[in-house]
Amino acid sequence: MADVELRHGVPETRALGQVVLHPPRGAYRDVVAGLRQEGFTMCVDVTAVDYLTHPGRSGLPPGVAPERFEVVVTLLSFERRERLRLRVQVPEHDPVLDSLYDLHPSSEAPEREVFDMFGVAFEGHPDLTRILMPEDWEGHPLRKDYSVGRIPVQFKAAGAPR
Amino acid sequence: MGRGEGLGGLQHNFLTGNLEAAVKWARRNSMWPATFGLACCAIEMMATGASHFDLSRFGMEVFRASPRQADLMIVAGRVSQKMAPVLRQVYDQMVEPKWVLSMGVCASSGGMFNNYALVQGIDQVVPVDVYAPGCPPNPQTLLHSILTLHELVRTGQILRRPGTGAGIRVDEQGGGERVPVHVATPR
Amino acid sequence: MTSTERVYPGAITSEGAQELAARGASTAAELLREQGSVLRLSEVAAAEQADRAGPEDETMIINMGPQHPSTHGVLRVMLELEGETVLRTKPIMGYLHTGMEKTGEDLTYLQGATNVTRMDYASPFFNELVFSLATEALLEVDIPPRATWIRMLMCELNRISSHFLFLATNGMDLGAISMILYGWRERDMVLQFFEKTTGLRMNHNYVRPGGVAVDLPDGWRDDVLRLLDALPSRLEEYDDLMTGQPIWRGRTQGIGLLTPEEAVALGATGPILRSTGVPWDLRRDLPYLAYDQVDFNVVVGSYGDVFDRYAIRLNEIRESIDIVRQIVDRMPGGDYRVQDRKITPPPRARIDESMEALIHHFKIFTEGFRVPEGEVYVAVESPRGELGCYLVSDGSGKPYRLHIRGPSFYNLQTLPHMMRGGLIPDAVAVISSVDPIMGEVDR
Ligand code: SF4
Numbered sequence: 001m002a003d004v005e006l007r008h009g010v011p012e013t014r015a016l017g018q019v020v021l022h023p024p025r026g027a028y029r030d031v032v033a034g035l036r037q038e039g040f041t042m043c044v045d046v047t048a049v050d051y052l053t054h055p056g057r058s059g060l061p062p063g064v065a066p067e068r069f070e071v072v073v074t075l076l077s078f079e080r081r082e083r084l085r086l087r088v089q090v091p092e093h094d095p096v097l098d099s100l101y102d103l104h105p106s107s108e109a110p111e112r113e114v115f116d117m118f119g120v121a122f123e124g125h126p127d128l129t130r131i132l133m134p135e136d137w138e139g140h141p142l143r144k145d146y147s148v149g150r151i152p153v154q155f156k157a158a159g160a161p162r
Numbered sequence: 163m164g165r166g167e168g169l170g171g172l173q174h175n176f177l178t179g180n181l182e183a184a185v186k187w188a189r190r191n192s193m194w195p196a197t198f199g200l201a202c203c204a205i206e207m208m209a210t211g212a213s214h215f216d217l218s219r220f221g222m223e224v225f226r227a228s229p230r231q232a233d234l235m236i237v238a239g240r241v242s243q244k245m246a247p248v249l250r251q252v253y254d255q256m257v258e259p260k261w262v263l264s265m266g267v268c269a270s271s272g273g274m275f276n277n278y279a280l281v282q283g284i285d286q287v288v289p290v291d292v293y294a295p296g297c298p299p300n301p302q303t304l305l306h307s308i309l310t311l312h313e314l315v316r317t318g319q320i321l322r323r324p325g326t327g328a329g330i331r332v333d334e335q336g337g338g339e340r341v342p343v344h345v346a347t348p349r
Numbered sequence: 350m351t352s353t354e355r356v357y358p359g360a361i362t363s364e365g366a367q368e369l370a371a372r373g374a375s376t377a378a379e380l381l382r383e384q385g386s387v388l389r390l391s392e393v394a395a396a397e398q399a400d401r402a403g404p405e406d407e408t409m410i411i412n413m414g415p416q417h418p419s420t421h422g423v424l425r426v427m428l429e430l431e432g433e434t435v436l437r438t439k440p441i442m443g444y445l446h447t448g449m450e451k452t453g454e455d456l457t458y459l460q461g462a463t464n465v466t467r468m469d470y471a472s473p474f475f476n477e478l479v480f481s482l483a484t485e486a487l488l489e490v491d492i493p494p495r496a497t498w499i500r501m502l503m504c505e506l507n508r509i510s511s512h513f514l515f516l517a518t519n520g521m522d523l524g525a526i527s528m529i530l531y532g533w534r535e536r537d538m539v540l541q542f543f544e545k546t547t548g549l550r551m552n553h554n555y556v557r558p559g560g561v562a563v564d565l566p567d568g569w570r571d572d573v574l575r576l577l578d579a580l581p582s583r584l585e586e587y588d589d590l591m592t593g594q595p596i597w598r599g600r601t602q603g604i605g606l607l608t609p610e611e612a613v614a615l616g617a618t619g620p621i622l623r624s625t626g627v628p629w630d631l632r633r634d635l636p637y638l639a640y641d642q643v644d645f646n647v648v649v650g651s652y653g654d655v656f657d658r659y660a661i662r663l664n665e666i667r668e669s670i671d672i673v674r675q676i677v678d679r680m681p682g683g684d685y686r687v688q689d690r691k692i693t694p695p696p697r698a699r700i701d702e703s704m705e706a707l708i709h710h711f712k713i714f715t716e717g718f719r720v721p722e723g724e725v726y727v728a729v730e731s732p733r734g735e736l737g738c739y740l741v742s743d744g745s746g747k748p749y750r751l752h753i754r755g756p757s758f759y760n761l762q763t764l765p766h767m768m769r770g771g772l773i774p775d776a777v778a779v780i781s782s783v784d785p786i787m788g789e790v791d792r
Pocket residue numbers: 201202203238239240265266267268269273296297298299467552
């Protein structure tokens with residue numbers, strides 16, 4: 001892995017000019033804490049991607065094994081006027097990740113959203129419940145194996161999705 | 163009334179008419195909408211009520227926040243699965259007679275969002291009288307559909323069979339035997 | 350409480366008064382957790398307890414919304430009250446969840462703008478813009494200067510109309526009913542220009558990957574200038590009606606306080622962050638489009654109260670008017686969309702003449718164009734804050750994942766902290782000052 005830069009001990013890559021870190025699941029929280037000391041004081045966004053149907057995704061450095069879920073966190077530094085993104089691989093059989101709530105309370109709602117939409121749980125989150133769907137909803141809509149739920153409309157002749 | 167003089171003996175002018183027409187006239191001209199603003203369409207509904215388009219020309223500027231004071235529910239926007247029970251509850255809280263106007267394609271049919279989250283047409287939840295097309299229907303369209311509804315009220319029946327949408331529902335939904343309502347001109 | 354007696358929750362902790370430590374070591378996060386302003390109760394449990402006094406008859410939980418006139422659509426807020434004082438709060442969302450991110454995976458990139466524009470319906474251009482910018486970043490195309498400036502023009506006008514909507518509803522929520530008439534009057538003037546340009550008053554689908562849908566209409570310059578000439582005097586009317594008025598000040602000043610540390614910790618952006626005195630505006634600090642070539646001021650507040658947020662938006666209208674004037678002066682000529690056969694449909698005239706152009710047109714609109722594999726996060730400054738778009742492409746004609754970071758979604762997290770200790774009427778003022786658009790919260 002000589003060609004991959006390390007930052008806080010985790011590989012750093014660039015995607016279209018944007019800085020991306022790839023921390024392993026265990027080190028994720030510590031990396032974010034370290035970055036916070038560095039000035040990345042705002043957690044702008046937490047989201048996830050389900051790579052079920054596109055396992056060979058782009059942008060992963062060698063040494064980072066792709067998993068089904070990927071949690072994507074965007075941090076912002078006001079002083080340095082910089083953005084930074086973390087991509088954390090979360091395996092399908094054990095979709096759990098540390099919560100960032102202690103470091104960045106702003107991650108509360110988006111982590112709930114990721115839990116709701118992808119079924120990735122966050123350890124240490126104060127209130128991990130569904131946020132967008134009704135509480136008794138089954139399934140996690142943004143997973144790739146969850147269908148769009150299209151109901152057929154009679155007047156539509158074309159079979160293919162619009 | 164002077165005896166033996168017929169109507170000619172009356173002191174004042176008066177109109178004759180049937181009660182039904184008077185009731186319908188009153189209903190049509192003082193229809194109070196309940197706000198049920200949900201999404202983009204709600205913004206256009208507010209625009210219709212505001213200065214430029216001025217819904218008060220039709221005696222309808224009094225948007226009531228409480229469904230119990232309203233007789234028209236304008237469902238403006240997309241109704242999600244989570245919102246549908248609320249929609250039904252608000253509808254049930256409105257007193258008869260009541261009408262429902264489905265504003266926008268989302269409310270009418272789910273629109274471009276044919277997916278798991280949206281109710282594909284609010285007519286699955288409440289009976290709808292007028293559908294306003296458009297995404298969003300611009301204020302002119304909304305005004306047109308409101309006038310259409312006024313026309314329905316004016317020409318319709320003041321009593322209506324249950325289940326056919328607007329008008330007075332005489333029986334309680336689901337409870338006991340249905341009381342047949344006699345109407346002069348069934349549709 | 351007058352606005353000078355400002356309390357910093359960060360100033361007093363169990364260890365005594367603290368100096369503000371280095372940025373990263375700020376204890377705001379820990380403090381927020383201790384403060385207990387968020388009601389941690391599931392929705393079902395809350396429904397059971399709702400409208401019923403607690404066991405000791407001290408506190409009571411009530412529900413506000415989702416169908417409530419002052420919650421801006423379908424926000425539901427659960428309040429724990431002691432008498433009329435708000436103790437803890439929990440905003441509940443999801444009542445407008447439309448599955449747009451899922452639907453977005455099913456639409457081509459060209460159709461995508463139609464989808465995202467319906468998220469934040471008060472400022473549709475910004476949604477289209479951020480989606481288009483993300484797509485263009487993946488495609489690695491540069492759009493022509495005229496397209497860039499048209500986008501800026503429309504966005505700034507949209508910022509104006511969105512802030513007018515805020516002023517109207519904010520006034521109405523606080524009892525200044527006439528504001529709704531004034532606010533809509535001005536907003537409609539702007540919308541008329543949008544309608545003339547895009548054909549629609551809202552949800553325009555005008556900014557598209559590769560440029561904009563059509564060029565500006567003839568006479569646009571006069572239309573815009575007429576608009577700009579009319580607005581400043583109207584804004585002065587607002588100052589008369591609200592800014593200087595004692596009742597208005599009494600309702601807004603010192604209400605819903607937020608400190609800069611809290612705002613940063615909670616991810617608040619836009620006018621809410623700026624009202625606390627943090628001068629952060631993506632247009633200036635991380636410029637996109639051609640914002641580095643226009644002059645404008647970033648309006649900041651100093652107290653972080655409802656009044657500051659109102660004043661910031663009012664003055665941002667003035668700044669936007671300035672920006673639009675500069676744009677009108679400097680609008681470059683040229684093409685309004687990139688002439689790249691891959692992503693641009695052929696001009697209408699050529700379709701009539703050439704079979705090839707017709708096929709090309711048909712293919713673009715049915716199959717769309719392919720976007721190289723990759724992932725990108727792009728953010729713009731919408732009237733409500735940082736509007737981000739995270740787009741993942743797997744190399745096909747449809748996004749693999751489309752995620753929109755709606756500023757209101759994050760801004761709503763500040764509600765419990767701003768409402769704590771206030772009265773119910775203050776809660777209404779606070780919700781209104783956040784200016785949430787539920788469409789982008791729930792998506
Ligand atoms: S019909 Fe269109 S404008 Fe109305 S709610 Fe649906 S998407 Fe929004």
